[in-house]
Amino acid sequence: MQRLVLASILFLAAASNAFGQVAVQDPWVRATVPQQKVTGAFMQLTASRDTRLVEARSPVAQVVEIHEMAMSGNVMKMGAVSGIDLPAGRRVELKPGGYHVMLIDLKRQIRDGDVVPITLVFESKDKKRETVEVKAHARALSGRM
Numbered sequence: 001m002q003r004l005v006l007a008s009i010l011f012l013a014a015a016s017n018a019f020g021q022v023a024v025q026d027p028w029v030r031a032t033v034p035q036q037k038v039t040g041a042f043m044q045l046t047a048s049r050d051t052r053l054v055e056a057r058s059p060v061a062q063v064v065e066i067h068e069m070a071m072s073g074n075v076m077k078m079g080a081v082s083g084i085d086l087p088a089g090r091r092v093e094l095k096p097g098g099y100h101v102m103l104i105d106l107k108r109q110i111r112d113g114d115v116v117p118i119t120l121v122f123e124s125k126d127k128k129r130e131t132v133e134v135k136a137h138a139r140a141l142s143g144r145m
């Protein structure tokens with residue numbers, strides 16, 4: 001009996017691992033002022049197996065892109081990337097000044113405290129796709145971006 005219980009626990013652990021490949025921690029969105037048409041979403045991603053963030057969607061924006069911000073000479077530049085590699089077991093941070101999810105052509109103002117749904121699409125090396133829904137909390141923070 002004891003052994004049977006243990007076996008089913010192990011099975012459950014394996015099953016949840018197989019389905020939830022990517023853990024998303026602390027998703028948040030920078031709140032906007034009226035008329036502002038773009039903002040960024042940030043979070044920490046940890047994949048249990050090698051995968052790649054290839055797409056993001058959100059009902060609050062017409063267009064959602066994956067962006068990278070990096071120094072080019074003395075200038076901070078931002079641009080779309082085709083995806084972000086997530087090596088197994090390594091936490092990858094999307095943060096101001098680095099990788100972020102760019103919400104473009106916002107349909108409404110994002111106020112401090114709002115909850116913004118974001119769908120993340122991951123693709124593994126064997127081209128299998130996994131979708132993860134996150135609820136990002138809007139925070140009003142001053143600063144660039």
Ligand SMILES: [Cu+2]
Pocket residue numbers: 040067068078079100101102
């Ligand atoms: Cu951007």
